[in-house]
Amino acid sequence: GRERLLASFGKVNASFEELFVRLFGGGRAYLELIESDDPLEAGLQIMASPPGKKLQALSLLSGGEQALTALALIFAVFLTNPSPICVLDEVDAPLDDSNVDRFCLLLEHIAKETGTRFLVVTHHRMTMARMDRLFGVTMAERGISQLVSVDLTGVERLRAIA
Amino acid sequence: GRERLLASFGKVNASFEELFVRLFGGGRAYLELIESDDPLEAGLQIMASPPGKKLQALSLLSGGEQALTALALIFAVFLTNPSPICVLDEVDAPLDDSNVDRFCLLLEHIAKETGTRFLVVTHHRMTMARMDRLFGVTMAERGISQLVSVDLTGVERLRAIA
Amino acid sequence: MQFRKIRLTGFKSFVDPTELIIEPGLTGIVGPNGCGKSNLVEAIRWVMGETSAKQMRGGEMNDVIFGGTSNKPARNIAEVGVLMDNSARRAPVGFNEHLELEITRRIERDKGSAYRVNGKEVRARDVQLLFADASTGARSPGLVSQGRIGSIINAKPSDRRMLLEEAA
Amino acid sequence: MQFRKIRLTGFKSFVDPTELIIEPGLTGIVGPNGCGKSNLVEAIRWVMGETSAKQMRGGEMNDVIFGGTSNKPARNIAEVGVLMDNSARRAPVGFNEHLELEITRRIERDKGSAYRVNGKEVRARDVQLLFADASTGARSPGLVSQGRIGSIINAKPSDRRMLLEEAA
Ligand SMILES: Nc1ncnc2c1ncn2[C@@H]1O[C@H](COP(=O)(O)OP(=O)(O)OP(=O)(O)O)[C@@H](O)[C@H]1O
Ligand SMILES: Nc1ncnc2c1ncn2[C@@H]1O[C@H](COP(=O)(O)OP(=O)(O)OP(=O)(O)O)[C@@H](O)[C@H]1O
Ligand SMILES: [Mg+2]
Numbered sequence: 126g127r128e129r130l131l132a133s134f135g136k137v138n139a140s141f142e143e144l145f146v147r148l149f150g151g152g153r154a155y156l157e158l159i160e161s162d163d164p165l166e167a168g169l170q171i172m173a174s175p176p177g178k179k180l181q182a183l184s185l186l187s188g189g190e191q192a193l194t195a196l197a198l199i200f201a202v203f204l205t206n207p208s209p210i211c212v213l214d215e216v217d218a219p220l221d222d223s224n225v226d227r228f229c230l231l232l233e234h235i236a237k238e239t240g241t242r243f244l245v246v247t248h249h250r251m252t253m254a255r256m257d258r259l260f261g262v263t264m265a266e267r268g269i270s271q272l273v274s275v276d277l278t279g280v281e282r283l284r285a286i287a
Numbered sequence: 288g289r290e291r292l293l294a295s296f297g298k299v300n301a302s303f304e305e306l307f308v309r310l311f312g313g314g315r316a317y318l319e320l321i322e323s324d325d326p327l328e329a330g331l332q333i334m335a336s337p338p339g340k341k342l343q344a345l346s347l348l349s350g351g352e353q354a355l356t357a358l359a360l361i362f363a364v365f366l367t368n369p370s371p372i373c374v375l376d377e378v379d380a381p382l383d384d385s386n387v388d389r390f391c392l393l394l395e396h397i398a399k400e401t402g403t404r405f406l407v408v409t410h411h412r413m414t415m416a417r418m419d420r421l422f423g424v425t426m427a428e429r430g431i432s433q434l435v436s437v438d439l440t441g442v443e444r445l446r447a448i449a
Numbered sequence: 450m451q452f453r454k455i456r457l458t459g460f461k462s463f464v465d466p467t468e469l470i471i472e473p474g475l476t477g478i479v480g481p482n483g484c485g486k487s488n489l490v491e492a493i494r495w496v497m498g499e500t501s502a503k504q505m506r507g508g509e510m511n512d513v514i515f516g517g518t519s520n521k522p523a524r525n526i527a528e529v530g531v532l533m534d535n536s537a538r539r540a541p542v543g544f545n546e547h548l549e550l551e552i553t554r555r556i557e558r559d560k561g562s563a564y565r566v567n568g569k570e571v572r573a574r575d576v577q578l579l580f581a582d583a584s585t586g587a588r589s590p591g592l593v594s595q596g597r598i599g600s601i602i603n604a605k606p607s608d609r610r611m612l613l614e615e616a617a
Numbered sequence: 618m619q620f621r622k623i624r625l626t627g628f629k630s631f632v633d634p635t636e637l638i639i640e641p642g643l644t645g646i647v648g649p650n651g652c653g654k655s656n657l658v659e660a661i662r663w664v665m666g667e668t669s670a671k672q673m674r675g676g677e678m679n680d681v682i683f684g685g686t687s688n689k690p691a692r693n694i695a696e697v698g699v700l701m702d703n704s705a706r707r708a709p710v711g712f713n714e715h716l717e718l719e720i721t722r723r724i725e726r727d728k729g730s731a732y733r734v735n736g737k738e739v740r741a742r743d744v745q746l747l748f749a750d751a752s753t754g755a756r757s758p759g760l761v762s763q764g765r766i767g768s769i770i771n772a773k774p775s776d777r778r779m780l781l782e783e784a785a
């Protein structure tokens with residue numbers, strides 16, 4: 126029990142440190158077990174320093190920095206046992222364009238490395254532009270959803286549906 | 288104590304019902320006190336039906352619908368005692384373009400009615416386009432913020448800083 | 450095993466039969482607020498054997514069945530199916546003779562869910578094990594719901610540790 | 618009373634003197650993640666007498682003072698000032714003789730905050746009452762922080778009722 130959690134912690138932490146740098150384009154971050162010597166009782170603390178900034182606990186980072194750091198943690202756990210499918214529901218909402226760009230690069234990298242297929246729900250134009258294909262969900266009839274194929278070159282038309 | 292809370296509830300509820308319709312372009316919503324006959328012990332429940340949809344508790348609405356409904360509640364409370372200044376930090380993050388449009392119309396309306404001055408922090412291009420002026424915050428030197436004036440016609444340049 | 454397509458009928462706002470093809474790489478899902486994108490995400494979680502209605506934003510499992518609109522009456526049945534490619538023959542014993550696996554979950558109002566694999570009725574447990582074996586499932590770290598990032602950020606350190614336990 | 622401008626020095630990431638003019642209508646604040654937009658919002662809350670460091674994303678009030686970067690040392694003083702127009706002469710007694718009111722809050726590391734109105738030293742309570750009288754203040758419903766919408770949505774019904782109590 127304890128050894129397995131510590132081994133898993135080591136693996137996730139190594140992956141987290143690397144993914145953080147990929148998503149932020151620099152900086153550093155790590156995980157630590159706190160509040161107890163027993164890993165099964167401990168808390169998981171996240172320490173992060175975006176490029177050029179002081180190392181701080183997650184709670185002191187900006188909204189977008191917190192979201193990007195949480196994404197690094199999610200993918201670190203994911204990569205310990207990659208799934209054939211990964212579904213992301215509006216995880217890019219608080220991110221600015223340059224962070225969205227690195228986020229999409231990471232998805233492309235993981236798709237290539239593990240063969241994982243991604244479904245990415247988004248309102249972000251830049252994310253849409255980086256997808257291999259787009260499906261639109263519409264409610265032409267109130268309360269009833271329909272799936273439609275969206276032409277990638279018609280992203281400007283998306284203004285009407287997203 | 289109790290009478291004041293009930294009077295305040297009535298006032299906020301009336302305002303909330305009207306603001307919901309303005310923000311959603313239709314539908315209906317109302318507040319109710321639940322879990323206790325004593326208003327000082329009761330809980331505040333929010334029931335809402337976006338246009339064309341069934342009436343449901345807030346928790347069953349979509350992410351963007353929940354955010355827009357919460358905004359209606361915030362402004363309903365605000366309007367019972369309008370402040371000279373209103374500062375909104377990324378409240379439009381989960382909203383699509385048509386909801387952002389109605390949100391901006393409401394801000395313009397309140398500014399005109401009450402003389403309130405608004406500071407609106409946003410990543411949404413459509414919100415930026417509806418502002419009377421824009422200030423950009425930059426970190427040219429790492430970890431150090433500077434305020435700059437942004438030309439409204441230069442919204443495309445904003446891609447680089449937002 | 451790899452995902453090929455998802456089919457939904459009567460599931461939340463997707464009352465009519467709908468098919469989503471899952472192709473390699475990155476597929477974007479877009480649309481206005483409240484149009485059904487998260488419902489689609491929940492359908493995937495549901496067909497893999499999600500047992501908690503709360504995880505589906507409902508009070509009870511019946512809540513995933515199309516509840517009707519002002520113009521259309523409610524339904525009594527919801528069904529989601531997922532077609533898996535098993536050409537690598539890595540599916541668990543008992544399911545491995547087929548090149549393709551179709552897993553379906555069907556709920557009838559007040560009568561609970563029934564699961565089938567290639568038409569043969571199985572238990573919920575069998576479906577959960579099937580997906581767990583394929584490194585996925587309703588609780589997979591790869592299924593990131595709309596509120597998940599926020600709850601990781603706001604979680605108490607002890608709750609966050611449970612993330613690691615799921616990875617162990 | 619109406620807001621004219623905000624001045625910051627040494628407040629969080631705004632180490633150099635910065636001035637934000639508050640004009641009528643809608644003013645947008647834009648910039649990349651982590652550039653300081655929410656810090657600016659917090660400065661406004663802080664100068665109006667916010668007493669909880671937690672509301673400022675800090676562990677203690679010293680945390681609002683510029684903490685230094687790899688190229689610049691930390692500061693020991695942070696100051697935020699707000700210039701109010703009082704031409705309608707509606708300010709509370711004792712502050713009403715002036716056409717303009719400048720309220721400043723200055724914190725010295727480990728020595729706490731000092732408040733001034735038009736240069737004269739006052740107590741935190743006086744500043745809080747001054748803004749409350751103008752229908753605003755650190756806890757005004759009109760100051761909507763970045764996490765606020767999420768916490769209203771996720772709040773227990775009894776916590777949400779407290780929103781109403783603040784309006785009463
Ligand atoms: N059982 C049901 N029957 C019919 N409609 C339902 C049912 N359950 C939920 N809905 C409707 O589905 C809609 C929610 O859709 P969903 O959460 O997928 O939106 P979304 O596209 O993710 O929006 P957002 O961008 O705001 O997150 C709600 O309007 C709700 O009324
Ligand atoms: N006392 C301090 N001294 C120096 N820098 C600080 C201090 N407190 C916070 N910061 C820095 O300010 C930055 C946070 O800025 P802020 O939260 O205003 O970003 P933001 O523009 O709102 O970003 P987002 O769009 O992601 O919400 C952090 O990078 C943090 O390191
Ligand atoms: Mg959604």
Ligand SMILES: [Mg+2]
Nearest residue numbers: 187188655763
């Ligand atoms: Mg912010």
